[in-house]
Amino acid sequence: MSSEAIADTKIAAKGAAPSGRSAAYEAYLRALRWRSWSISLWQIGLIAAFLVIWEVAPRAGWINPMLTSYPSAVARTFMAGASDGSLLMHTWVTLFETIVGFAGGMVLGLLCAIALWWSDYLYRVLDPFIVVLNAIPKIALVPIFYIWLGDAASIYAMAIAVSVFVTVLMLFTGFKAIDPDKIKLARLFGASKRQILDKIVLPGSVPTIISALKVNVGLALVGVVVGEFQAAKAGLGYLITYGSQIFQMNLVMTAIVVLAAISTALFVVIQAIESTVLRRHGVSR
Amino acid sequence: MLRNTPIPAVEIRDVTLNYFTPERETLALSNISLDVAKGEFIALVGSSGCGKSTLLTLVSGLMPASRGSIKVDGLEVTAPSPQVGFMFQKDTLLDWRSIVDNVMLGAELLGLDRRRARQRAETLLTRYGLGEFMHSLPHQLSGGMRQRAALARTLCCEPDLLLLDEPFSALDYQTRLALSNEIAAILQAEGKTVILVTHDIGEAISMADRVIVMSRRPGRIKSEHHISFPSFGGKRPTPFEARKCPEFAQYFQTIWDELDLHEVH
Numbered sequence: 001m002s003s004e005a006i007a008d009t010k011i012a013a014k015g016a017a018p019s020g021r022s023a024a025y026e027a028y029l030r031a032l033r034w035r036s037w038s039i040s041l042w043q044i045g046l047i048a049a050f051l052v053i054w055e056v057a058p059r060a061g062w063i064n065p066m067l068t069s070y071p072s073a074v075a076r077t078f079m080a081g082a083s084d085g086s087l088l089m090h091t092w093v094t095l096f097e098t099i100v101g102f103a104g105g106m107v108l109g110l111l112c113a114i115a116l117w118w119s120d121y122l123y124r125v126l127d128p129f130i131v132v133l134n135a136i137p138k139i140a141l142v143p144i145f146y147i148w149l150g151d152a153a154s155i156y157a158m159a160i161a162v163s164v165f166v167t168v169l170m171l172f173t174g175f176k177a178i179d180p181d182k183i184k185l186a187r188l189f190g191a192s193k194r195q196i197l198d199k200i201v202l203p204g205s206v207p208t209i210i211s212a213l214k215v216n217v218g219l220a221l222v223g224v225v226v227g228e229f230q231a232a233k234a235g236l237g238y239l240i241t242y243g244s245q246i247f248q249m250n251l252v253m254t255a256i257v258v259l260a261a262i263s264t265a266l267f268v269v270i271q272a273i274e275s276t277v278l279r280r281h282g283v284s285r
Numbered sequence: 286m287l288r289n290t291p292i293p294a295v296e297i298r299d300v301t302l303n304y305f306t307p308e309r310e311t312l313a314l315s316n317i318s319l320d321v322a323k324g325e326f327i328a329l330v331g332s333s334g335c336g337k338s339t340l341l342t343l344v345s346g347l348m349p350a351s352r353g354s355i356k357v358d359g360l361e362v363t364a365p366s367p368q369v370g371f372m373f374q375k376d377t378l379l380d381w382r383s384i385v386d387n388v389m390l391g392a393e394l395l396g397l398d399r400r401r402a403r404q405r406a407e408t409l410l411t412r413y414g415l416g417e418f419m420h421s422l423p424h425q426l427s428g429g430m431r432q433r434a435a436l437a438r439t440l441c442c443e444p445d446l447l448l449l450d451e452p453f454s455a456l457d458y459q460t461r462l463a464l465s466n467e468i469a470a471i472l473q474a475e476g477k478t479v480i481l482v483t484h485d486i487g488e489a490i491s492m493a494d495r496v497i498v499m500s501r502r503p504g505r506i507k508s509e510h511h512i513s514f515p516s517f518g519g520k521r522p523t524p525f526e527a528r529k530c531p532e533f534a535q536y537f538q539t540i541w542d543e544l545d546l547h548e549v550h
Contacts, residue, residue, distance in 0.1 A: 181377045187347060188365045189394040189442070199394065203381050282380040282422035 069249035074257065077250040091258055093235040094224055098266070101159020102220035106213065108160060109167025116168070117175040117201065118193065134165035138223070142230045155227035155235075162223035163216040170215070174208025175201050206281050210274045217266045225259065236262075292359045294446055294478040295321040295344060300353035302339060313339050315503040317353070323445075326472065326479040328489035328496045332544060336504030337482045341448045344480065345371055357446055367395055370444030372452040376435040378423040384434050385410060385419040391442040402441060409437040413471075429460040436468060440475070447472065449481040453488065465492060466524045473521065486544070490536045491524035498543045508543055510536060 021029075051071045058065035081087025116123040138161045145154035145161070178201050186196050228237025236255045243251030297319040304311040313336045321327055329337040343350050344357070346365045355362045357369060378387045385406050392402030410419050413433045415426075423431055432452060439447065452468075453461040469492045472479055483489050489496045490512055500507040514522050514530045527533055 179375070179377065181373050181375055182379065184347065185371070185373070185377045185390075186394060188345060188369075188371045189391040190365055190367070191394045195394055199390070200379070203379070206381065280381075282382075282424055 066247065067249065069253050073250040074253045077254045078257070081254065087254070087258065090234055090236055090239050090255070091262065093232075094221075094228065094237065094259075095262055097155050097159065097224045097227075097235065098217075098221050098262070101156050101224055102163065102217055104156060105160045105163035105167055105216055105220060109164045109212070109216075110171060110209070112164070112168045113171035113175060114197065116172050117197070123172070130165060130168060134169060138162045139226050142226055145227070146231050151231040151233070154231050155224055158227035159220045159223035162226075163219040166219065167212050167216060170212045171205065171208060174205045174212075177208075178204045203281075207278060207283060210270075210277060213270050214267070214274070217270055218263060221259070221263050221266070293320040294323045294325070294358060295319070295480065296354075296356040296359075297340075297344070298354045298356075300340070300343060300350045300355060302336070302343065303351045312503040314343075314350075315505050317504065317506055319497065319506065321478055321480060323478055324476050325495065326469075326481070326493045328481045328483060328493035329499060330483060330486055330489045330496060330540065330544065331499030331504065331507075332501055333484060335499045335501050337499050338450050340504065341371075341450050341480060341482050344446075345369055345448055367391070367442045368445050370439035370442065370447045372435060372439050372447070372449045374451045374455050376423070376428075376431040376455075378431055378434060378438075380423055383420045383422060384415060384426070387423065387434060388438045388441050390438060395442065397442070405443075406437065406441050409440055410434070413437055413467075427460075428456050429464050432456060432464060433467070436471070440471075445478060447477050447479045449479060449483075451483050452481075454483070454485065461488075462525070469524050486537055486540050487528065487533075488524075490533055490540070491527040496536070496540060498540060510540065512536060 054068065055071050057063050058068055058070055078087065081090075116126065138158070141161060142154070142158060145157045148154070149157050182200050182204065183196055186200050191199065224235070225237035225240070228235040229241050232238040236259050239255040240252050243249070243255065297317055300314060300317045301312070302314040304313050317340060319327075329340065331337045339348075342348050344355055344362065346362045346369070349363075357366070378384075379390065382390070385403070388406040388410060389399070389402050391397075392399065392406075407416075407419065410416055413436065415430060415434055415437070418426055418430065418434075423434070426434065432455075435452075453465050456464060465488055479493075481489065481492060493512055496510045496512060498507045498510070499505065512532075513519070514527060514532050516530050516532060517526065522530060
């Protein structure tokens with residue numbers, strides 16, 4: 001905005017074009033527009049090329065169609081699933097589990113991070129365990145969760161397990177990074193620990209909390225799909241295992257395409273939340 | 286300039302402070318005694334690490350001394366009190382609160398009457414030229430404006446004693462001169478007692494009634510200088526005017542020599 005204003009004053013000084021912009025500035029804007037157009041063109045071109053190769057290669061006999069299916073077959077499967085509602089049902093199951101697991105991981109992670117911030121002693125005691133738990137590949141726990149918790153609960157447990165430790169570490173690091181002078185300021189005004197948490201640490205950590213949201217929404221989806229591989233009777237993870245067992249690659253591919261759409265949609269939602277919240281929150285960009 | 290009042294605003298008696306870290310025990314302050322009269326403006330100068338900021342923290346009540354006593358208005362300091370205001374090197378404004386909400390933070394944390402606090406916040410901000418920025422967020426203000434907002438936050442709870450911990454050192458040179466001039470005028474008009482910690486000798490001489498020079502660790506009081514400007518006709522010059530008086534250069538030279546800055550390394 002300000003650079004436009006500067007450009008405008010420069011032109012006024014030169015007394016140029018009727019539009020109020022100099023020819024050089026017009027050319028600059030044209031180049032800028034062309035650049036962003038050409039980037040979009042490349043992106044669309046790459047997708048188109050991928051789809052064409054995927055369609056042509058199996059048909060021409062370069063690769064075995066049993067292994068890859070074709071975009072047209074995937075589209076047919078997608079339409080069939082969409083019209084009889086079964087695909088919608090599986091999508092909804094996965095989406096619901098993801099949102100619940102995501103919220104659970106966030107809330108649990110936030111509570112644990114607050115507890116660790118509250119008591120440094122507790123943090124010292126638990127620190128090595130958290131680091132180790134974070135490092136364990138959570139996917140290894142799927143069978144155990146299935147045996148302990150049954151088919152429904154094990155999926156939520158998986159989504160939470162995948163996201164919670166990262167959340168704790170991210171949020172705790174964020175809490176600790178709050179300017180100590182701001183905490184000192186609050187203490188000078190007689191603030192209790194609870195007040196420091198409410199008025200300084202939590203509001204000051206909003207950008208960190210949003211970064212954690214962004215990381216977690218993807219992780220929760222990973223947890224749900226892996227959980228569904230083992231346990232589910234519905235959901236996109238189930239469709240993938242089922243499709244591969246009966247060698248229906250178009251079913252598998254359809255489920256993957258829908259998963260990609262879900263994760264993009266969730267990410268876009270979080271990003272929209274991020275930009276509104278951060279603007280209101282006084283983060284200059 | 287030192288007025289004789291029965292109870293000094295601040296009474297520091299034989300204060301010693303030991304720091305413990307796993308590596309060593311550090312004697313940060315050693316046998317400091319100092320009285321500050323009501324309405325007096327004193328400046329503590331010393332090289333970095335001499336414990337001048339630590340002494341300020343002790344007076345604020347955030348940390349107890351290892352030995353000795355500190356009284357503010359005749360009462361032993363045991364915890365932070367709303368009678369004492371503190372300003373930091375950084376403005377420490379909370380980015381997510383509007384300027385007026387930042388100024389009201391103290392009242393909010395202390396549970397004071399919000400309506401009165403808001404009125405006072407608005408009055409102060411208007412007086413300091415921030416009236417139209419009341420509902421702006423801190424990142425929309427310049428460094429000097431932010432530090433003025435921080436002053437308003439400090440004065441909003443109506444403290445009698447102000448502790449200033451290098452409040453100008455994060456600002457650029459011009460802003461620093463202008464703002465120190467402005468703040469000295471404000472504090473003088475309100476008759477506040479002030480302890481300013483600074484490493485800037487010029488700032489100390491131009492603002493304070495008395496400059497206390499501290500030695501390197503362990504911090505001790507090395508010397509005191511009552512600042513007066515007879516060439517200005519005995520009145521208190523503004524910091525700006527003070528810098529132009531012939532006495533300024535003399536004080537500067539004396540204090541510079543005492544600070545032993547050439548020994549640093």
